[in-house]
Amino acid sequence: MPRFFRKITFFLLSIASYLLLASPLYAQTRKWSDLENRFTTKCTESLNGVEFATLQGIECIFANIMSIIVPLAGLASFVTLIIGGFQYLTSGGDPKQTQKASSIITGAIIGLAATMGIWFIFRLLQTITGTDFLQFRIPQQP
Secondary structure, three states: OHHHHHHHHHHHHHHHHHHHHOOOOOOOOOOHHHHHHHOOOOOEEEEOOEEEEOOOHHHHHHHHHHHHHHHHHHHHHHHHHHHHHHHHHOOOOOHHHHHHHHHHHHHHHHHHHHHHHHHHHHHHHHHHHOOOOOOOOOOOOO
16 A cells, blocks of 8 residues: 555655646747848738738748647657657557557657658758748739
């Protein structure tokens, strides 16, 4: 019975530390004005003191989405590694369960390597050609 209480205590301390160390998360991480300074286009226009989004605002939304996708891919592979490791530990020597857990871990590592490889290739192409393939731009009329 003491082993059970140690597990429960560890679980509760883990949850408490996670909740105490968590930081707030917002849907849009940057202000529109910061994005407007980063891009050559304006994300909003003002008419009679009322701001509204323009078609070029899609660029700002795309930039925010891209800044969220990359950390989510890393988090997903980390969670998949944890799940595979947990399944491997709890397989109890069963060859079928061990093989399943091993394939989950292998898939997570391959996914992480593919994500990092694609990012590296895009950065390499940017260095060689000078074109940033990770930036979404809508052409403007002169």
